[in-house]
Amino acid sequence: MPRVCWLAVDIPGIVLFAGTVTGLLVFLSGLASPRWWLAGIALVLGATLIIWERHAHQPLIDVRMLGRNRPLQRTYVRQLIVGLGTYTALYGTSQWMEQSAGLGPSVVGLVLLPLSGVSIVIARVVSARGWVRIPLALAGAALILTAVMMMAITHDSGIPVIVGMTLLFGFCNGFSGFANQAALYVQTSSGDIAVASGLFRTFSYIGAIFSASLISLTFGQAARDSGFHTLAWVIGGIGIAVLLLTVLDKSIPSIANAGAT
Numbered sequence: 001m002p003r004v005c006w007l008a009v010d011i012p013g014i015v016l017f018a019g020t021v022t023g024l025l026v027f028l029s030g031l032a033s034p035r036w037w038l039a040g041i042a043l044v045l046g047a048t049l050i051i052w053e054r055h056a057h058q059p060l061i062d063v064r065m066l067g068r069n070r071p072l073q074r075t076y077v078r079q080l081i082v083g084l085g086t087y088t089a090l091y092g093t094s095q096w097m098e099q100s101a102g103l104g105p106s107v108v109g110l111v112l113l114p115l116s117g118v119s120i121v122i123a124r125v126v127s128a129r130g131w132v133r134i135p136l137a138l139a140g141a142a143l144i145l146t147a148v149m150m151m152a153i154t155h156d157s158g159i160p161v162i163v164g165m166t167l168l169f170g171f172c173n174g175f176s177g178f179a180n181q182a183a184l185y186v187q188t189s190s191g192d193i194a195v196a197s198g199l200f201r202t203f204s205y206i207g208a209i210f211s212a213s214l215i216s217l218t219f220g221q222a223a224r225d226s227g228f229h230t231l232a233w234v235i236g237g238i239g240i241a242v243l244l245l246t247v248l249d250k251s252i253p254s255i256a257n258a259g260a261t
Helices: 011-028 036-055 063-068 070-099 105-129 133-152 159-187 190-219 225-247
Strands: none
Touching: 011 036, 011 190, 036 063, 063 070, 070 105, 070 133, 070 159, 070 190, 070 225, 105 159, 133 159, 133 225, 159 190, 190 225
């Protein structure tokens, strides 16, 4: 059996990266009562990670490449805020339907079921055609429309109206899923794709975890219409950010193979 060459494994980089991400995620999961010392630890570990990776012989993360690759940086930010907006809408709506609209868990599950089907169909169409730029812009627009509908909905609104709203963030998920990944592949060399893909998922998880804290801060003790409408403003702002990050980023190709070299 081949022997593992431990010198080719960036053990310090792995430990520092794990510590940075863990500290950040735990901090973000408790923003209602923030533990600032965790943010400080994550910041120190993150700075140490960057310094170490700049001089490591076989770095876990090529921070020099990442620092030069501005389009990839923007893709990571876009993925984070798309995840933040989608999961904020999904988890926030679920909590509001139970606590304010008075729907049981089974009914909530049935209300949310169509969005999964919409996401799958849209993702299939987008991936089959290799579209990148237009779906990313539509993802931002879908979040904005979600926010508009949320502002008009109250606990007395009918289930068909609520289903229509949830379909919109199903559209966002379907449009953004393939398109952001395709942008990543176009913007990353073959030698860096494994680590770049891992970081891509990390940014998604950060957005998802941050959404739970955002919902907690917005709703407080219970999910009422007022908190739901406040959440709509937040989701609308996220949608605008996604749209601007797409429209203003000229490095995003129209289709996946347009940026291939």
